[in-house]
Amino acid sequence: MTDPFRLDDKVAVITGSSRGIGxxxxxxxxxxxxxxxxxxxxxxxxxxxxxxxxxxxxxxxxIACNVGRKPEVEALVAEANRRFGRIDIVVCNAAINPVxxxxxxxxxxxxxxxxATNVKSILxxxxxxxxxxxxxxxxxxxxxxxxxxxxxxxxxxxxxxSKAADLALVRNxxxxxxxxxxxxNAIAPGIIKTEFARALWENEEMIKRRNAQTPLRRIGMPExxxxxxxxxxxxxxxxxxxxxxxxxxxxTIA
Amino acid sequence: MNGNRELDGRVAIVTGAGRNIGxxxxxxxxxxxxxxxxxxxxxxxxxxxxxxxxxxRGGAALAFTGDVADAAAMENMVAAAxxxxxxxxxxxxxxxxxxxxxxxxxxxxEWRKVLDVTLDGAxxxxxxxxxxxxxxxxxxxxxxxxxxxxxxxxxxxxxxxAKSGLAGLTRALAHDLAEHDVTxxxxxxxxxxxxxxxxxxxxQHHAIHHTLSGKRGAPEDIATVVRFLxxxxxxxxxxxxxxxxxxxFIS
Numbered sequence: 001m002t003d004p005f006r007l008d009d010k011v012a013v014i015t016g017s018s019r020g021i022g023x024x025x026x027x028x029x030x031x032x033x034x035x036x037x038x039x040x041x042x043x044x045x046x047x048x049x050x051x052x053x054x055x056x057x058x059x060x061x062x063i064a065c066n067v068g069r070k071p072e073v074e075a076l077v078a079e080a081n082r083r084f085g086r087i088d089i090v091v092c093n094a095a096i097n098p099v100x101x102x103x104x105x106x107x108x109x110x111x112x113x114x115x116a117t118n119v120k121s122i123l124x125x126x127x128x129x130x131x132x133x134x135x136x137x138x139x140x141x142x143x144x145x146x147x148x149x150x151x152x153x154x155x156x157x158x159x160x161x162s163k164a165a166d167l168a169l170v171r172n173x174x175x176x177x178x179x180x181x182x183x184x185n186a187i188a189p190g191i192i193k194t195e196f197a198r199a200l201w202e203n204e205e206m207i208k209r210r211n212a213q214t215p216l217r218r219i220g221m222p223e224x225x226x227x228x229x230x231x232x233x234x235x236x237x238x239x240x241x242x243x244x245x246x247x248x249x250x251x252t253i254a
Numbered sequence: 255m256n257g258n259r260e261l262d263g264r265v266a267i268v269t270g271a272g273r274n275i276g277x278x279x280x281x282x283x284x285x286x287x288x289x290x291x292x293x294x295x296x297x298x299x300x301x302x303x304x305x306x307x308x309x310x311r312g313g314a315a316l317a318f319t320g321d322v323a324d325a326a327a328m329e330n331m332v333a334a335a336x337x338x339x340x341x342x343x344x345x346x347x348x349x350x351x352x353x354x355x356x357x358x359x360x361x362x363x364e365w366r367k368v369l370d371v372t373l374d375g376a377x378x379x380x381x382x383x384x385x386x387x388x389x390x391x392x393x394x395x396x397x398x399x400x401x402x403x404x405x406x407x408x409x410x411x412x413x414x415x416a417k418s419g420l421a422g423l424t425r426a427l428a429h430d431l432a433e434h435d436v437t438x439x440x441x442x443x444x445x446x447x448x449x450x451x452x453x454x455x456x457x458q459h460h461a462i463h464h465t466l467s468g469k470r471g472a473p474e475d476i477a478t479v480v481r482f483l484x485x486x487x488x489x490x491x492x493x494x495x496x497x498x499x500x501x502x503f504i505s
Binding site: 003004005028032171174175178179181189190215216217220221224225226227228230231234235236237238239240241242243245246247248249250252253254 | 256258285425428429432433435443465466467468471472474475476478479481482485486487488489490491492493494496497498499500501503504
């Protein structure tokens with residue numbers, strides 16, 4: 001009996017995968033047999049992760065890409081196809097969060113930049129890679145959103161807006177491509193202990209309050225998100241599409 | 255990590271596991287390495303067949319006949335599980351009653367009967383398993399809800415209410431059990447191709463909803479979701495409803 005959780009010989013492109021959640025996703029997928037493309041803005045950081053995965057017996061390639069630049073996204077897809085022959089899985093994880101503070105003081109420039117990087121780039125990557133998946137009637141996209149896309153916050157408004165847009169994007173792509181057997185789902189993590197979210201967890205007062213509000217009484221680890229993305233990309237999730245898997249220790253039900 | 259017998263050494267109880275989704279869940283958890291208690295209300299042949307199938311693949315399983323609506327029977331089931339396997343890590347509340355009837359024709363007894371099995375049954379099983387789930391260190395409860403609990407459905411007030419109740423039970427229990435490292439989630443299947451009893455009438459909502467692929471899901475498609483939620487890859491997920499209905503709930 002074949003294990004429906006395995007990803008043997010699948011080619012997975014994971015953006016923002018030189019560290020944090022993206023890296024954990026790449027490691028999970030590689031462990032389950034996928035050939036993974038490690039991608040972030042810094043080539044040397046990607047190369048280091050790819051080498052570590054290869055050292056553990058996995059198959060990985062490093063392709064640098066700033067997802068905010070369309071020619072680089074096009075090059076990422078072209079290069080991944082050149083190296084591995086096809087793309088079966090796309091994980092849209094790269095995102096920016098440069099603005100803290102009330103929406104009242106938000107500049108147009110900041111708005112445009114965050115929406116372009118966190119939303120528009122996903123559409124670029126999906127539109128470049130999904131048609132080939134559809135032709136083979138097999139493919140999966142996983143978008144890493146955030147519970148900030150489900151709830152309001154007083155300091156991360158723009159980020160939340162972009163992450164909510166990601167969820168609508170996921171539902172619509174799922175609806176468009178479902179008939180061709182390409183599934184599109186999202187993960188909405190709570191606070192995860194990554195560099196990206198450092199500002200949210202290194203303040204001891206804040207984290208104490210946060211843990212008290214969280215049923216599981218702790219923030220999450222990147223290694224707790226990796227397996228969820230791997231699951232969503234695998235045949236084990238073949239009947240799940242257009243969904244958001246919330247992984248937040250229960251904080252949004254509290 | 256998912257897959258690769260990640261449930262080795264764990265023990266699961268699956269209610270209503272004689273056929274269809276419950277049976278598929280029992281087989282899938284066993285494939286993950288868990289020992290499985292196969293609960294059926296009355297059909298011992300079905301329970302024995304599932305146990306044989308698991309044992310035939312090298313797994314461990316125990317058949318238990320008892321109605322989930324009977325609290326004492328569920329206490330006995332858990333006692334039997336612990337006597338045989340020494341622990342209980344996972345409870346899958348799958349046993350349910352269905353039916354369709356206009357509200358005008360539905361008696362209170364008929365309303366109660368569905369709630370008694372689907373919702374009260376889950377309560378009895380949780381209560382019976384509680385001391386053991388707390389001991390697990392990585393316990394999980396998975397409640398099997400349904401698409402119509404979220405979309406609504408004509409002539410199914412009892413079924414829709416009971417399944418919605420399971421979603422509420424999921425969120426409430428997630429709070430109560432988090433401190434014991436027990437996660438509680440709900441899988442909401444929809445449009446799954448299952449074997450029906452003679453005389454079964456297709457629910458009316460099946461004519462309204464459709465999956466994006468146009469194909470019905472298989473019981474195995476639901477079982478893998480349950481296995482994932484029980485396993486080590488889902489420890490930060492609790493209180494959630496996961497829809498497995500081929501996109502029927504979004505389009």
